[in-house]
Amino acid sequence: MMPRAARTRKKRKSEDIKLFFMRLLSFLTPGATAALGVLVVGIIVLFIPPYIGIADNGDFFRVFSSNGLYVNQSGYDASQFGYFVKQFGIYQYFNEQGAAFISSQSLFIQLAIFFNKLFFSTEVFDVRFLAAVQFSLYIPTVYLLVEGLTAKLSGARRYVVAVFAVLIFGDTAYLAYFNSFFGEGIMLIAMMLIAASFLLFYTRRYPDYFLLGLFTVASLLLVTVKQQNSPMALILSVLGILFVFLTREKKFRISVVISLVLILVTGVLMYAFIPKTFVTINQYQTMSRGILLESKEPEQALKDMGMNEQYALLKGTTYYQKYKMIDPDDPFLEKEFYEEYGFVPVLQFYLTHPDEFLSLLNLSAKHSFQIRPNEMGNYEKSVGKPFGEKTQFFTLYSNFKPNLAPSSIGMIVLLAVALLIGYGRGLLIRFRLQDYRGLLRFDLVLVLIGTGFAVLLITLVGDGEADLEKHEFLFNVCYDIALLMVLTSLVDYLAKKWQKRRRTKNGK
Template identity: 55%
Template sequence: MNRKIKSISLWLWRHLTPQVFAVICVLVITLLALFIPPYIGMADNGDFFRIFSSNGLFVNNANYDNLQFGHFVKEFGIYQYFNENPVAIYSSQSVFIQIALALNKVFWSNTVFDIRFLGGLQVALLLPAIYLLVAGLTAKMKGWPGYLVAALTVFIFADTAYTAYFNSFFSEGLILIMMLYIAAGFILLFQHKYNDYAMLGMIFVASLILITAKQQNAPIAVVIAVCGIIVFFIRKDRAFRISTMAAFLVIFMSGVVMYAFIPGEFVTINQYQTMTRGVLLDSENPEKSLQEMGINEQFALLKGTNFYQKYKMIDLDNELMEKDFYPNYNFVSVLSYYLENPKQLGKMLDLSAQNSFSIRPFEMGNFEKVTGYQFKEKTHFFSAYSDAKAKLAPEKFSFLILWALIFLISYAVSAFKAFRAKDFRGMLLFDLIVLLIGSGFAVILVTIVGDGEADLTKHNFLFNVCFDLTILIGATSLLRAYLKGRGEKHA
């Protein structure tokens, strides 16, 4: 008996690598959260229609409007006839909705779509990302340190504040998964663990899906493309360099295309809230702010309003707005205004920082109404990390600057040494840190300048992913340094 136990233990030790351990843990946690009653998902804040309507789905619940914001709804109707709804937004998420819809029709129903098929598909995409990320982080680690890194990865990225998005039509779940693939790709290139072409291809595909998942992600294309410069130099063979150049050029162009294809309706919505929930929101003299931007002072009455509120002071699509309001400012002029008014910019940045560490929006509940949970009630199953981060993180933008400086300086030292030795592969970890910090700040800047403070928590979702990846990478680096300092062979 003892010999059998030892044999099983030995087999587990050989085959249960840190990455396999992490995948098993994530799988068990997400199965319990998303697919075992009471099911966890995200309530609709009104955005779902934009994506599901053009994908052949409709609301089949007569009480749906009363459930919005408060309760998760898992079933939707499938159009049996011609779908007259045009494409509201162009998003890579539609591809995955269509795959989930096909699976639903094969295994469940031709008339009712269960959103858990979409959730299950995203869990299936998450597991390889976790495997590759942990494989890269724990490369050349032996023994317990690798399992510690794996456990930390599970603790952060299996958090239900993240995974609840899988059971919804929000694109945030897909964004999380693709950023994990991008990070894993850079780390594995740095470690030279797998085939370089395969890792380049993974970064390329994940980047395209990430950027095209949401128009707000268009600027991230610039950040990723710039970080691709170092990847170009890690190998001298012509084929790899041409492949790298082509891949990151297409990534850059995907951002340009996504920006160009932003529907006019959303441009108007974002532009309105940029002014009313941004420029005017914290202005001590809103009339003067409008005057500085060449806009009629009477529009100061719109301060603090949002595009969707039920009772409006003015028809937001009327001739006066179209002629004297919207044409008089844009992204560049708003950014210039903030730069000329640093005190007001500081207030907006601090406001953004207050919402940058909450992964899940305050407004949306996680449970179905039939379970008896209260309206807007949120799950606390396996959410210790997100709960602690939201409570403990400083609510000042200066903390974000400090975070960025600490990581950039820490990894720049080793990158500089690698550069002097002409070891460009050795610079890739610093390159990834630049990518994550650059993407995080790009999200914050684009949100403030492009939509004011409206729905900041959800808009800053990608910042959370980038921040958490730096924390995971930094913790792994500190562990390696600690082990190396003790002269242990685990690192």
């Protein structure tokens, strides 16, 4: 038999271990656990060889050139699409390349250049500094989102949600965007912060003024990172009206109205100042990769729009392809082609030709759950991987997602309806009780669904089928936030059911 002193020491040791883990858990909240998990994965992916990024698809030039950077190595064009390039030159003289477009992404690039000059070089820019700037914002974003999701949960179920968050938002398919000049990294951060602000408002996790500021800044970032996001301002400003009713404080209500008006006006200005070059690119591909692509009789489609039937020859072509039948910037096209149609006539055509529109929507649905673009590789050429090779490190979710997700527009609509029904339970009761804070999760679902469908519509009507994976990136983010919400509710439901069954069993 163990001596009494030995038993006492063993008991104290056991209590000390238990106290240690209790203190550790008090520090490692679900949000902190998820943030730590994503931090570890992100460091391995972005900052430890072989570095993972995304190859240039031809879009980088207008971003880095207007921010004072240039290609400083030979063979860059040959690396496009296939290899990730991490270093660029920094202009040492006047940059004749003016700003190609207005984007909040430039703020992050300029901050990265500042740190690059401070710690690395004044002549060579390493894109990993841009990754570091964005990633340093992404970690607290993950923390806030998971805290919002788990604030009303208890026990181990909170950490199950944290694990799901790491698997989804720590996936390399998302993280690789930070090591590139694509604006999708900013879009990811902004949309997650918007969702976090709704959830934290709902749980009263932080002061309302702080959360209103978080929502406003995140919304402005999302709307201004790309001109195609400008319509999102209408969705956010309309559905954000619910914030007005969260409190009776007049000062807060005025602040909400000012914030919503600012978001809406910013969206209008972003749309108004879309550069002519972008309009031409999108307009060309709206016809060649949109209306004409799925039409069995392209000549008839053009005729229905009151246009010359000879342009049916452009079917399936893109603005960027190397060998073209006609220069898309030819003045002849400007006068005889582009002036003949715009956003409204194209939308009108789709509404009067539902078969073609449905065919395009289904094609879009097949690509809408692909987080990373199929065409672009992830490795540097020096690593020795084949051209266009993609990493498989920590990509469990992004690899399985396209196989498990809805494959048609009809299934996506049914999924949206299921979400609305699921989170709409008790809606009328809460409204009658004026429990407006209790409506916030349903309001967030409306934001996610509205944004997701807006992305699908804007992509097809504004640019056709071209480069769908990248253009529908924001749809992916909205879907994954909604999925994490559903998983959180499911984990909570199953845990409560198990506890009830256990109590019943013990009672017997």
